[in-house]
Amino acid sequence: MEYDGMQYENTVGGLSLVKGTDRDFVDIPESVSELKVISIGQEAFKGFTQLRKVVIPASVETVCHNAFAYCSSLQSVTFSEGLREIANYAFLMCSSLEELVLPDSLKSAGIWSFGYCRALRHISIAPSTKLGVSCFTCTFLDENNNPLKLADVPGGIYEKEEGSNELIAVARREGEPAEIPVISMTQTFDPKNPVFSKYRPVMDTGVTFADIAGLEDVKEAIRELIITPFKRADLYRRFGMESGGGVLLYGPPGTGKTMLAQAIATEVDAAFFSVKGSDLISKYVGESEQNVKKLFKAARSLPVSVIFFDEFEVIGRARGNDLQPWSDKLLSELLAQMQGFEKNEGTLLVLAATNMPWTIDSALLRPGRFNRRIYVSLPDTEAREQIVRNCLDGLPVAPDFDYGKAAEITDGFNAADVTEFCNRLKLSAIKRSIDSDRDEVICMKDMENASSMKSSVNPLDLAKLDAFSKM
Numbered sequence: 001m002e003y004d005g006m007q008y009e010n011t012v013g014g015l016s017l018v019k020g021t022d023r024d025f026v027d028i029p030e031s032v033s034e035l036k037v038i039s040i041g042q043e044a045f046k047g048f049t050q051l052r053k054v055v056i057p058a059s060v061e062t063v064c065h066n067a068f069a070y071c072s073s074l075q076s077v078t079f080s081e082g083l084r085e086i087a088n089y090a091f092l093m094c095s096s097l098e099e100l101v102l103p104d105s106l107k108s109a110g111i112w113s114f115g116y117c118r119a120l121r122h123i124s125i126a127p128s129t130k131l132g133v134s135c136f137t138c139t140f141l142d143e144n145n146n147p148l149k150l151a152d153v154p155g156g157i158y159e160k161e162e163g164s165n166e167l168i169a170v171a172r173r174e175g176e177p178a179e180i181p182v183i184s185m186t187q188t189f190d191p192k193n194p195v196f197s198k199y200r201p202v203m204d205t206g207v208t209f210a211d212i213a214g215l216e217d218v219k220e221a222i223r224e225l226i227i228t229p230f231k232r233a234d235l236y237r238r239f240g241m242e243s244g245g246g247v248l249l250y251g252p253p254g255t256g257k258t259m260l261a262q263a264i265a266t267e268v269d270a271a272f273f274s275v276k277g278s279d280l281i282s283k284y285v286g287e288s289e290q291n292v293k294k295l296f297k298a299a300r301s302l303p304v305s306v307i308f309f310d311e312f313e314v315i316g317r318a319r320g321n322d323l324q325p326w327s328d329k330l331l332s333e334l335l336a337q338m339q340g341f342e343k344n345e346g347t348l349l350v351l352a353a354t355n356m357p358w359t360i361d362s363a364l365l366r367p368g369r370f371n372r373r374i375y376v377s378l379p380d381t382e383a384r385e386q387i388v389r390n391c392l393d394g395l396p397v398a399p400d401f402d403y404g405k406a407a408e409i410t411d412g413f414n415a416a417d418v419t420e421f422c423n424r425l426k427l428s429a430i431k432r433s434i435d436s437d438r439d440e441v442i443c444m445k446d447m448e449n450a451s452s453m454k455s456s457v458n459p460l461d462l463a464k465l466d467a468f469s470k471m
Helices: 216-231 233-238 257-267 287-300 327-337 381-391 404-410 415-436 446-452 458-469
Strands: 005-011 014-019 025-028 035-038 054-055 074-077 100-101 122-124 151-153 156-160 167-173 247-250 271-276 306-311 348-354 372-375
Touching: 005 035, 216 257, 216 372, 247 257, 257 271, 257 306, 257 348, 271 287, 287 306, 287 327, 287 348, 381 404, 381 415, 404 415, 404 446, 415 446
Parallel strands: 014 035, 025 054, 054 074, 100 122, 247 348, 247 372, 271 306, 306 348
Antiparallel strands: 005 014, 151 156, 156 167
16 A cells, blocks of 8 residues: 555554655654554665655564665664664665664664664664674764673774674774774675575685786776775765766786776675676576676675676677677666666676777766776786796796896786796796706796797787777
8 A cells, every 4th residue: 555655565463664755854654544554664765865864653663674775865763662673784875874873672683784874973772782793884983982882992892703702893983994804794695595596796706906916007097986986985975976887897808807806896895796798698588687687686685796797798789789689688687777876875886897898888888887997908017027926936946037038028918928928937847857857947948938929919909999998
């Protein structure tokens, strides 16, 4: 049934508000048609950006999963005695919420229920309320405010993990350094959840920017165009700038675009969904579009996610240039999933990598989609030398081995080519060891043997990429 612009459904003991309304102020009624409103349903107000103030009546016992998640303008919530449960992620990313006065009747607040509510400055909560893991993670509290009655140690407010003495950060104080440990993303990932049956994330890629040789200008561009806007969406919003939208990494093959995407996921502490076109394409009518929906649904079910489309030209190719029956519909579904994506509040980041950016449909390159583009070019001399050093680190190498000469020989190589060049050095040394029946080391002779190797990069493609980067 509908009342005051909101939808209600019958449930055991009364009604559940299943679909709210996106307006400045919502006063939820205690009853509709003489039936008590006892719960606010899953995702009832999720993503409503106009909502600023909510009053929850005493009849409501449960605020369900994701009920107010991503309501980025929500500043005030009035709770009443009678509320017993706030479910997982209920107020996740309500980044304008400044104060919480939770009733004594509240029995539990689920995992991440107030996660990333970065504007919170005061919390009042009964000591008997059971808090889920990471309930207030990345919440900033005033210097002397510790209403949770938990372990107060340098750097923040912590709770003990069940069954151990390990302290888990649930909040850190205003002004404290960003390196305060917070709960691992893996504790919010349930592999048995059917939403992950088709697309399962990597919770820790194990790759950082330090693992990527060179590309310092690319890393700086990534920090400026991706990481800072993603982490500080609130600051961008304050100055009237959008912080969301996708990012297109383009450049020759083998230049480290996948590793960069993995490092970005590490930097923002996100679950990492890596997919290729073949992972989405199906011969069955309508299934390719459904796969896109399933992917985005899985990513959005976690607090912070990165979706990485590798070989993006396969699914992002300009419409009308492909005879495949699934092509246009799959692309249309992708565009639909990214509709309004520029208003992202630091919860989902979409990256794509391609060697042929000129083939991508122009609709995907518009603001809010993949309008931010970063050219990942061939490694320079310094980067190539560092790759060689990394590849040969810990191996038997002659003292007079000239790493600079190796960088010179590999001019025009991509990172994968330089790695293959190093493999040829190793194989040459192995062959010499077998021939001489003694332990040899990698030396300049091996460099001479490997110097005939040619770059795998097509000069014509490189010219096209350079031209695209100047557009």
